Amino acid sequence: MAAGLVSEINEEFLVCQICYNDFDRPKILPCLHTFCQPCLEKLFAAQADRNLSCPTCRQELYLPPHGVQGLKDNFLVSKLRDVVTKPGRPPANAQDVTICRVCSTGTGATFYCVDCREYLCQVCTDAHRRLKLTRAHNIVATGNSSPVMADRGDNNTSMCTRHGEINKFHCDTCHLVICLHCVVTAHKEHRYVEIEEVAEREKKNVRRLLPVARGIAFLQQAKLNEMHSLKQKWDARVDQTVSTVEARAKLMIDAIQELKQAKISHIQALYAASKKELVSAVQAAEENLSSAKSFVQFAESMDDNGTPMEVFTQARDLTGRLQRYIDNDNKGKVDVSSSLMDIQFSSTVTEGAEELDRLFGSLSIRAPMPEPWPTLPTIPSETPYETPKTVAKPSRTLNPTGTARLSTALGKRGSGDGEFDWAASVFVNNEGFIIATDVRNKRLQVMDEENLYGTINLGFEPWDVACKDNGDLLVTGDGHSIHVLDNQGKEKETINVEGFREKDKPSRGIAVDRLGRIIVSIGWQVFVLLPDGTPVHTLASSSHQLFGNQLRLTTNSDSQVIVSDWRNDIIKVFGQNGEFVKEFGLYGSGDGYFDYPTSVHTDDHNNIIVADSKNHRVSQFSKDGTFVRHLLSRDNGLWHPQGVAIIPDGKLVVSDRSENSCVKVYTID
Numbered sequence: 001m002a003a004g005l006v007s008e009i010n011e012e013f014l015v016c017q018i019c020y021n022d023f024d025r026p027k028i029l030p031c032l033h034t035f036c037q038p039c040l041e042k043l044f045a046a047q048a049d050r051n052l053s054c055p056t057c058r059q060e061l062y063l064p065p066h067g068v069q070g071l072k073d074n075f076l077v078s079k080l081r082d083v084v085t086k087p088g089r090p091p092a093n094a095q096d097v098t099i100c101r102v103c104s105t106g107t108g109a110t111f112y113c114v115d116c117r118e119y120l121c122q123v124c125t126d127a128h129r130r131l132k133l134t135r136a137h138n139i140v141a142t143g144n145s146s147p148v149m150a151d152r153g154d155n156n157t158s159m160c161t162r163h164g165e166i167n168k169f170h171c172d173t174c175h176l177v178i179c180l181h182c183v184v185t186a187h188k189e190h191r192y193v194e195i196e197e198v199a200e201r202e203k204k205n206v207r208r209l210l211p212v213a214r215g216i217a218f219l220q221q222a223k224l225n226e227m228h229s230l231k232q233k234w235d236a237r238v239d240q241t242v243s244t245v246e247a248r249a250k251l252m253i254d255a256i257q258e259l260k261q262a263k264i265s266h267i268q269a270l271y272a273a274s275k276k277e278l279v280s281a282v283q284a285a286e287e288n289l290s291s292a293k294s295f296v297q298f299a300e301s302m303d304d305n306g307t308p309m310e311v312f313t314q315a316r317d318l319t320g321r322l323q324r325y326i327d328n329d330n331k332g333k334v335d336v337s338s339s340l341m342d343i344q345f346s347s348t349v350t351e352g353a354e355e356l357d358r359l360f361g362s363l364s365i366r367a368p369m370p371e372p373w374p375t376l377p378t379i380p381s382e383t384p385y386e387t388p389k390t391v392a393k394p395s396r397t398l399n400p401t402g403t404a405r406l407s408t409a410l411g412k413r414g415s416g417d418g419e420f421d422w423a424a425s426v427f428v429n430n431e432g433f434i435i436a437t438d439v440r441n442k443r444l445q446v447m448d449e450e451n452l453y454g455t456i457n458l459g460f461e462p463w464d465v466a467c468k469d470n471g472d473l474l475v476t477g478d479g480h481s482i483h484v485l486d487n488q489g490k491e492k493e494t495i496n497v498e499g500f501r502e503k504d505k506p507s508r509g510i511a512v513d514r515l516g517r518i519i520v521s522i523g524w525q526v527f528v529l530l531p532d533g534t535p536v537h538t539l540a541s542s543s544h545q546l547f548g549n550q551l552r553l554t555t556n557s558d559s560q561v562i563v564s565d566w567r568n569d570i571i572k573v574f575g576q577n578g579e580f581v582k583e584f585g586l587y588g589s590g591d592g593y594f595d596y597p598t599s600v601h602t603d604d605h606n607n608i609i610v611a612d613s614k615n616h617r618v619s620q621f622s623k624d625g626t627f628v629r630h631l632l633s634r635d636n637g638l639w640h641p642q643g644v645a646i647i648p649d650g651k652l653v654v655s656d657r658s659e660n661s662c663v664k665v666y667t668i669d
Contacts (some may be wrong), residue, residue, distance in 0.1 A: 001596070001666065009379075014077065017035065018036065018043075019039050019051055021036075023077055024036040025073070026073065027040055027068060027071040027072070027074065028072050028074040029052075029071065031054050031057055031059045033054050033055075033057065033059060034077050037069070040068045040071070042320060043055070044063065067162070069582075073091075078502040085262070100120055101118045101120070102120055102121070103121060103124055107122075109121055110125070110142060111140065113128060113137050114137070114139070114140065115138055115562040116118055116128075116134070116137060122141070132212055136159060142498045159575055160178065160182060161180070162181070162182070163179050163181040164181065165179040166179060168194060169183055169192045169193065170197075171187045171192045172193065173187070173190045173191050173192075174187065174190060177195060187364070222586055223441055224568075263345070267343055268345060273575055282288075291325065295318075299318060324335055333614060394649070396604055396648055397604045397605065397629070397646075397650055398620070398646065398652065398668050402668040402669045403669070404631055404632050404636050404667070404668050406636060406637055406664060406665075407449065407665045408450055408664070408665040409453065409664050410447060410659060410662065410665075411423070411445075411452075411662040413658075413659050414442050417452065418445075418452045419441075419662075420617040420655075421439065422438070422439040422642075422657060423436045423439075423445075423643065423655035423656075423657070423662045423663055424439045424462075424464070424642050424643060425437045425463065425464045425643035426645045426653050426654070426655045426663060427466060427467065427645055428641075428646065429520045430467065432448070432647060433446055433447070434449075434647070434653055434663065435473070436643070436655055437462040437463060437464060437643075438455075438462070439463065440463070441459065442457065442459065442460060443457045443462055444456040444473075444489070449647065449651065449665050454489075456489035458483070460478035460479075461506075462477045462478075463477040463506065463507070463508045464476045464510045464552065465510070466512050467512065468518075471486075471489065472484050472485060472487070473485040473487075474506055475510075476506065476507035476510045477506050477507060479506055480496065480500050480503075480506070481497065481507065481516065482494070482497065482507060482533070495532075497520060497522060497527055497529070497533075498535060499538070500527075501523060502522065502523030503521035506522070507520050507521070507522050508522065509521040509526075509551050509563075510553070511554045511561070512555070512557040513561070513576075514557060515559050515576075516530075516531050516560075517531070517536065517559075518530070518531065518533070519553055521551035521552070521563070521657050523549045524549050524551070525539060526553065526563060526574075528561075536578075537577070537578045539561065539563070548568055550567070551564065552564040552566075552599050552600055556602040556623070557606055558576065558606070559576040560575055560576065560581065561573070561574045561578075562602065564599065564600040566594075566596050566597055566598060569585060569588075569593075569597060570585045570594070570597075571585050571594075571597065571608065571610060571625065573625070582624070582625055583625070584625030585597065591630075592619075592621075592627035593649065594612050594615065595612060595613070595614035596613040596614040597612050598611045598612075598613045598641065598642050598643070599641070599644045601646065603646055605623075606623040607620055607623065608621040608623070609644050609646070609652075610644075611641035611642060611644045611654065612641070613640045613641055613642065614640070616634040616640065616641070616645055617630050617632055617634070617638060617641070618631045618638070631666075632654065632666060636666065638654065638656055639658035640656060640657040641655070641657075642654075642657055643655040647665070650668060651668070652668060653665055654666065
């Protein structure tokens with residue numbers, strides 16, 4: 001087994017990964033990676049502080065007071081190099097015969113001294129063990145057996161620097177290896193054990209953690225393989241998408257070129273139809289002009305130079321001709337403007353660009369659906385894990401076949417009592433009271449199906465509201481914090497969310513799952529917190545490439561998180577541990593399509609209810625994202641639905657951004 005292990009040692013384990021040479025005074029870092037002492041000293045000299053980043057894992061490490069020299073030596077690496085790769089490596093099987101390098105008898109070597117790097121016969125080996133200078137050397141057998149230590153005493157290659165004897169004990173008080181003289185002198189009052197005992201004790205700790213490390217290594221390798229696969233798929237998808245865009249662009253360019261030619265041909269056809277008539281009109285006009293000029297010239301000449309007889313004889317004839325010319329000119333006058341149409345081409349650049357962008361197509365950016373990851377192994381512990389208590393919620397079920405009718409319409413646009421300036425969301429607490437966020441008026445309004453009970457004035461614009469299992473309200477909208485209010489509307493505490501990326505975006509969507517955890521969105525990030533605000537994790541695809549920056553969310557009975565992403569016109573579902581599960585929806589107005597989906601809600605059967613604002617409707621989907629029906633539409637008096645919730649008696653509450661009423665209650669029967 002040992003021989004097999006030695007044969008499988010990776011060459012990378014035996015050379016420094018900085019200089020790629022054999023180790024020179026190998027030093028082991030706290031992260032368990034080993035490098036040459038000179039290489040580490042060069043790295044440390046370039047650092048501004050005492051921290052050192054491991055070149056392999058990039059972990060930030062703090063060096064001991066003596067710097068690199070204070071790090072532990074890695075003797076194991078040195079000895080493995082001697083055994084595995086140095087000249088004179090022990091033969092791997094009995095058929096390989098090596099002559100003893102010490103004596104001149106030509107006897108076959110049966111042992112190998114790691115310290116001297118020499119092959120020894122049995123006689124020289126016995127002498128090696130007797131000499132004081134070499135008796136502590138590490139000697140391994142080279143026969144059919146695996147390389148092993150020649151005897152128990154040879155395992156103890158560590159020598160006491162004070163007494164020159166083998167260190168056979170471990171001082172638990174000082175955490176040092178010591179020899180027998182040290183035991184009876186400097187460490188006589190200390191607690192000590194034999195080195196074998198402490199080694200066995202440490203081995204148990206290593207063995208306890210080894211399965212965990214192997215499991216983590218296995219999962220990390222699987223994850224890396226999946227990442228490589230995803231990268232290849234992503235590269236292929238990007239190339240495919242780019243090709244699709246280029247093909248679409250070529251198609252549209254060709255279509256525009258054809259449209260241009262059609263427009264020009266139409267213009268030229270219109271011109272050709274009128275050109276002949278226009279040419280005839282021009283010729284007639286030129287002839288009439290010539291005649292008119294001739295008559296004027298003759299008349300002026302006769303008037304200036306003609307004799308009375310000439311005037312008398314020519315005037316009557318000239319006057320008649322002139323009258324006939326005038327009459328003919330009036331009768332044959334060509335209306336050129338009636339034969340020529342006013343041709344113009346107009347286009348609004350901005351509107352044209354927007355329409356062209358819509359016709360060209362849009363990118364649908366979605367999160368990939370990776371294979372579910374197995375659970376990471378955990379370190380064995382005697383501390384039992386206590387399952388979190390679930391939050392009890394009142395029954396909320398919609399009539400599966402009923403149609404909607406308006407039951408109550410509350411409020412109107414304004415700032416007075418019972419008036420709203422943007423009711424962005426609605427929430428129904430465990431007692432059945434409706435709580436609406438009055439954003440611009442910086443307050444919450446509490447009501448039932450018929451009456452307004454009161455307001456809770458705030459110093460910020462509230463975006464969303466949820467309820468903890470003890471009845472406390474959670475309100476977002478004030479920077480990166482969550483305000484916690486008691487059931488009287490008084491503030492109890494503020495939970496500050498850490499780790500946000502978009503500093504200018506306030507907390508927005510909020511919900512509480514069955515485990516009592518708080519889920520809140522800030523910009524394109526979605527955070528999962530414990531009830532006291534301790535962060536648990538963020539959702540798996542919380543990146544600006546996958547989310548918009550105004551997210552609304554809810555949870556279902558499986559503690560899944562359903563996120564409404566209005567920018568991408570899509571609904572995304574995540575598991576209890578933050579992993580991506582599915583998504584559904586695209587931009588459009590058909591069944592299952594969205595145009596600015598705002599609030600999202602679930603009923604007791606995990607049906608998903610979506611307020612589809614710009615489509616002027618509220619739609620129902622099954623748990624798996626299949627479209628079921630449109631619960632409400634413009635025919636039900638809906639304009640721009642913002643928030644949606646279900647009252648325990650099965651009625652649907654919607655906040656509508658309209659002029660007439662802001663909170664509407666619908667009966668589904």
